[in-house]
Amino acid sequence: MVQTHLKKRIEIILEAPALHRLTDRLNQAGVTGYTIVPVLAGRGRDGSWSAEGLAGDAGRLVMIISIVDAAKADDVLERVYTLLARQIGIVTVSDVQVIRADHF
Amino acid sequence: MVQTHLKKRIEIILEAPALHRLTDRLNQAGVTGYTIVPVLAGRGRDGSWSAEGLAGDAGRLVMIISIVDAAKADDVLERVYTLLARQIGIVTVSDVQVIRADHF
Amino acid sequence: MVQTHLKKRIEIILEAPALHRLTDRLNQAGVTGYTIVPVLAGRGRDGSWSAEGLAGDAGRLVMIISIVDAAKADDVLERVYTLLARQIGIVTVSDVQVIRADHF
Amino acid sequence: MSFLELASQNLVSPMVLFFALGLAAALARSDLSIPEAVAKTIALYLMMSIGFKGGVEVAKSGITTLMLLVMLAGVLLSFIIPVIGFFALRAVSRLSAVDAAAIAAHYGSISIVTFVAATEAVRGLGLPFEGFLVAVAAVMETPAILSALLLARRAQPAGQTQGEGESAGALIREVGLNSSVVMLVGSFFIGWATGAKGLAMIAPFIVDPFRGVLCLFLLDMGLVAGRGMREGARHLSPPVLAFGILMPLFSAAVAALLILPLGLSVGGAAVFITLAASASYIAVPAAMRLALPEAKPAIYLTLSLGVTFPFNLALGIPLYLAIAQRVGL
Amino acid sequence: MSFLELASQNLVSPMVLFFALGLAAALARSDLSIPEAVAKTIALYLMMSIGFKGGVEVAKSGITTLMLLVMLAGVLLSFIIPVIGFFALRAVSRLSAVDAAAIAAHYGSISIVTFVAATEAVRGLGLPFEGFLVAVAAVMETPAILSALLLARRAQPAGQTQGEGESAGALIREVGLNSSVVMLVGSFFIGWATGAKGLAMIAPFIVDPFRGVLCLFLLDMGLVAGRGMREGARHLSPPVLAFGILMPLFSAAVAALLILPLGLSVGGAAVFITLAASASYIAVPAAMRLALPEAKPAIYLTLSLGVTFPFNLALGIPLYLAIAQRVGL
Amino acid sequence: MSFLELASQNLVSPMVLFFALGLAAALARSDLSIPEAVAKTIALYLMMSIGFKGGVEVAKSGITTLMLLVMLAGVLLSFIIPVIGFFALRAVSRLSAVDAAAIAAHYGSISIVTFVAATEAVRGLGLPFEGFLVAVAAVMETPAILSALLLARRAQPAGQTQGEGESAGALIREVGLNSSVVMLVGSFFIGWATGAKGLAMIAPFIVDPFRGVLCLFLLDMGLVAGRGMREGARHLSPPVLAFGILMPLFSAAVAALLILPLGLSVGGAAVFITLAASASYIAVPAAMRLALPEAKPAIYLTLSLGVTFPFNLALGIPLYLAIAQRVGL
Numbered sequence A, B, C: 001m002v003q004t005h006l007k008k009r010i011e012i013i014l015e016a017p018a019l020h021r022l023t024d025r026l027n028q029a030g031v032t033g034y035t036i037v038p039v040l041a042g043r044g045r046d047g048s049w050s051a052e053g054l055a056g057d058a059g060r061l062v063m064i065i066s067i068v069d070a071a072k073a074d075d076v077l078e079r080v081y082t083l084l085a086r087q088i089g090i091v092t093v094s095d096v097q098v099i100r101a102d103h104f
Numbered sequence D, E, F: 001m002s003f004l005e006l007a008s009q010n011l012v013s014p015m016v017l018f019f020a021l022g023l024a025a026a027l028a029r030s031d032l033s034i035p036e037a038v039a040k041t042i043a044l045y046l047m048m049s050i051g052f053k054g055g056v057e058v059a060k061s062g063i064t065t066l067m068l069l070v071m072l073a074g075v076l077l078s079f080i081i082p083v084i085g086f087f088a089l090r091a092v093s094r095l096s097a098v099d100a101a102a103i104a105a106h107y108g109s110i111s112i113v114t115f116v117a118a119t120e121a122v123r124g125l126g127l128p129f130e131g132f133l134v135a136v137a138a139v140m141e142t143p144a145i146l147s148a149l150l151l152a153r154r155a156q157p158a159g160q161t162q163g164e165g166e167s168a169g170a171l172i173r174e175v176g177l178n179s180s181v182v183m184l185v186g187s188f189f190i191g192w193a194t195g196a197k198g199l200a201m202i203a204p205f206i207v208d209p210f211r212g213v214l215c216l217f218l219l220d221m222g223l224v225a226g227r228g229m230r231e232g233a234r235h236l237s238p239p240v241l242a243f244g245i246l247m248p249l250f251s252a253a254v255a256a257l258l259i260l261p262l263g264l265s266v267g268g269a270a271v272f273i274t275l276a277a278s279a280s281y282i283a284v285p286a287a288m289r290l291a292l293p294e295a296k297p298a299i300y301l302t303l304s305l306g307v308t309f310p311f312n313l314a315l316g317i318p319l320y321l322a323i324a325q326r327v328g329l
């Protein structure tokens, strides 16, 4: 059996203009990495939006995935939360297993 | 420690032409939101496909992520399932933690 | 209640030029399918990168999601791991529920 | 000109050769590909350009009886071809009624790139053609979908062949508002409204580079068709394959007879016959995923894009031109 | 020419009609759309083209006192218009101070596509206009953002209206380096440096197809504006709606008075007045998401793109032209 | 013309200035960027255009002994340069054998945009050059990869330097079918087959806007190079940096000697020397990720795109032109 280690997967959906603010916070929290995935469209409490045809960043969202050590997760979440209190977006956390624990 | 709440993360991979049918069902089921992510390519029982070069919607898939209350999950899944019984696609459910329970 | 079945969700973030090597391995491991999602940018131990403006594959990453049977997960992971030992990328595994067990 | 001369001239045009390059690259598993965003935009550009130019032509000539008659003929063909195709497929193959109906729908509708390739071939011979044919192309896009729906329902209990809660009306509305129809018809009316003056303003964008852009799009279509052939070939039985070649020929013959009394120009007749013979690969497949989701897309997409489109591009168009020289004025 | 003549001529230009097509398609819920990657690139193309052409013009004429004075007038307007807009909004609507400040910022800044539409209208009348107006457009982009920030802070405790740890300086730097400003200003300087010789090299790309590309972009803007109207309309109260029409008229009047003594050409005056009357929908919304995240984007985006932009495009520009015929030389 | 005249003229061309704009914007951390889909398409467009034009030239001139000899010289250089580069790097730096081999491969292969920039400079001087040089560029793309593989294997046990189960043959096949080679070679043959007539049909797309599109692509390359410099600079030691400037000069000298007896035109010699001096940044990096995944991409990508490309664009090309004036006819 492959030896795996428990980590936290933090998934954030955030408005694009605030992306740098988020990655700054992630870096400050000492996460070892993150990955940014494009988002096409969505709906939330504020109605629906779509990236189609947009020439600017406002009104567009992106998704950020970061695999973090369980010990760091709380700190990361708090920093992300204070940002999300003011910007449009959501954050979820889930358990994942990784193979190389040292990578994260 | 940050106070978190348990929710369900529903992830659907669906053929693009049926997207509106899906979001209609999600709305009917009373989900508070969803996010649509582009998909480049894939393989399933029916062979592989790729969005590259496609000018139309047929033959292309999208991914829809919706964070829903555990109490609503079953209803959402059933509606999604009846759609997926006829359209190309798959659906998975997993546990996630969120910070602002009221948002979902 | 909808009857669900436990599966493993394997999420791989991998440099684009090695994509075919990965899907070959997934196919050899007998996974029933996978889905490829574009990635915009990211940061890891080797610094940050961005797909923006790139005309070639080198320096770009993609994300591959595969839902596999728990019994097969270890074999899949091992094959993915030997690839990731040499290429840039990460892999995580998590639990998900599916409705149609026979599909996977 | 004889068919052989027309065909050999057609085969060495940059358009056909770029399509062949795409096909070859896909079959050789090259990683050559056009990004989806660009493919979509080029398709819109082609609609914009041909719609606009067609509108400008109609602004010049006005609405004529000929135009109305040819549009009527087009609608008729779009309704009837699927019926013929459906029964032919049921007779010669083991396809289910739903699969047969879905395939047949593609052949009643039209392929705008095949249309464009025909207009380029016609222009290449120095022949004029009626500008209103763009409008004919537009009205031929959707009736075939209705036809196919009726055929599929006749064969199966209604509840099964249609999304629950989706009325046929809602579907037709959705199909009628699909991006290609809107872009084509919208540009047509804008071209009509602004006329030659409007055309002069945007000709360096929609006219001059048109053929080059078409080459790029045909390369892309070759890539997609080649990928489809590789993936989809095993879904096509010999009778279905034969259908992909014979059905266009049959439709061409019917179209030729239908317009014989109308008095279209030779160029116009060639373009009209090509419309009838062409099979949709953008609008109808998407509509079928909604209207008849049980039909297997691997079959109809592969047949339309991987068999009929290349056939029409390489051999069909010169043949339709040769036919038109007999039925046109 | 009278306003009515100007307006009716403007309304049947391909540009306005493609915008209308996009608007109609979005309101009818067609799936027509331009991919995001292409929309972004077209926006950059437009900046590249107008920046470069403006630079070439300045290379011809050199830096003049008129140029510096008009730039000064532009900066002044960009600072002042938000202040007036803010108090007007607070007086007539129930918007919060933050929302009012965010909206006001859009009206102090400029819309480059409205600018382009005005230059096309001016060119369509055979009128020349000063090339340095591109530079004026560039300097008018950002001062309004500063103005709005000050207004919002005055109304609220500083800690609340601004991202913790983000200094106003960092923000202004980020805004000043946003892609539209960099592309516009960069191309302007390249055009200036390479002059007519440089223009000759790339004119078939940046000059000839320009209007056609603009049509495609206006189609896209119509689509986005229509979507915004559908989604955002319920966020706009009647006074806010009225603001979207009256504020541009007011800004136009102020701009006309301000340049009356400067001696711009009629074409130049029309363009300058249009700049003042136009509202940003790319740079300022993004800046507001950073500077005033509490302000609701549904309001300011819908108002700027769904109300003011169409108004300016259809009626505003001919009106500003009519005004310019009185204040220009 | 002297090198200084050539260099100063080159530095104020719109192409070089747009590259500089991109570089400056990236270093200043502007958010200016070209979407990936568009960057990929422009790269394909450039291949299509230069391939096609080259093919048309060869259609005019036919296959000559000169052409075959220069192609041979190109293949030879592509094989040999990596060997020289490898030992040079191992001698002056502390790079591992795998890293040195991977870097060296880039310098044996070619950069198609550097090639294009050279042809533009040559055309700017009114000099003709041999159309078959496009074919030479194509055949120089891949031999360097083989060379580097052999070097890396010699230095390390085979099992480690190569993907398990991946034969060198499969890799070479994959590399030979990469999108840039297929597009370049395919368009070359289509241009050859359709000749001047084909060119006339699509010239408004592939010829007229070419330089403008190139400007946009160079802006993009400046952005990517600038980002690479920011991220990758710390991976480059001074000897490696020096290699990025000196290796092209050395390759240029070898190339000049090699073609001295062949009798290329001055323009052709300048282009050939530039090919030898240029370093790949699309095809080879992707191949290295497969063939030598242990080699660090931060080093070779930064060196090729962030050091050698700007050097060649700004100073190298005028220098190679000056050299060519001595060795060409």
Ligand SMILES: Nc1ncnc2c1ncn2[C@@H]1O[C@H](COP(=O)(O)O)[C@@H](O)[C@H]1O
Residues within 6 Å of the ligand: A013, A041, A042, A043, A044, A045, A046, A047, A048, A049, A061, A088, A089, A090, B031, B032, B033, B034, B035, B036, B065, B066, B067, B068, B104
């Ligand atoms: N329950 C949800 N599940 C998935 N995505 C969501 C959910 N709620 C919100 N989102 C995403 O977050 C964006 C902003 O949400 P909101 O702030 O609620 O308007 C939406 O447009 C969606 O893209």
Ligand SMILES: Nc1ncnc2c1ncn2[C@@H]1O[C@H](COP(=O)(O)O)[C@@H](O)[C@H]1O
Residues within 6 Å of the ligand: B013, B041, B042, B043, B044, B045, B046, B047, B048, B049, B061, B088, B089, B090, C031, C032, C033, C034, C035, C036, C065, C066, C067, C068, C104
């Ligand atoms: N096991 C799986 N894991 C991830 N994605 C899958 C899986 N099975 C199917 N898919 C996705 O769903 C699409 C349709 O699947 P199918 O209906 O099995 O052909 C595939 O092309 C994949 O994109």
Ligand SMILES: Nc1ncnc2c1ncn2[C@@H]1O[C@H](COP(=O)(O)O)[C@@H](O)[C@H]1O
Residues within 6 Å of the ligand: A031, A032, A033, A034, A035, A036, A065, A066, A067, A068, A104, C013, C041, C042, C043, C044, C045, C046, C047, C048, C049, C061, C088, C089, C090
């Ligand atoms: N902890 C992480 N969470 C999410 N993505 C990551 C993480 N670490 C690395 N990545 C992704 O994997 C890529 C390569 O990582 P590395 O090999 O560490 O440089 C990064 O650029 C990210 O896109």
Ligand code: NA
Residues within 6 Å of the ligand: D081, D106, D107, D108, D109, D110, D111, D251, D275, D276, D277, D278, D279, D280
């Ligand atoms: Na047809």
Ligand code: NA
Residues within 6 Å of the ligand: E081, E106, E107, E108, E109, E110, E111, E251, E275, E276, E277, E278, E279, E280
């Ligand atoms: Na303004």
Ligand code: NA
Residues within 6 Å of the ligand: F081, F106, F107, F108, F109, F110, F111, F251, F275, F276, F277, F278, F279, F280
């Ligand atoms: Na080289």
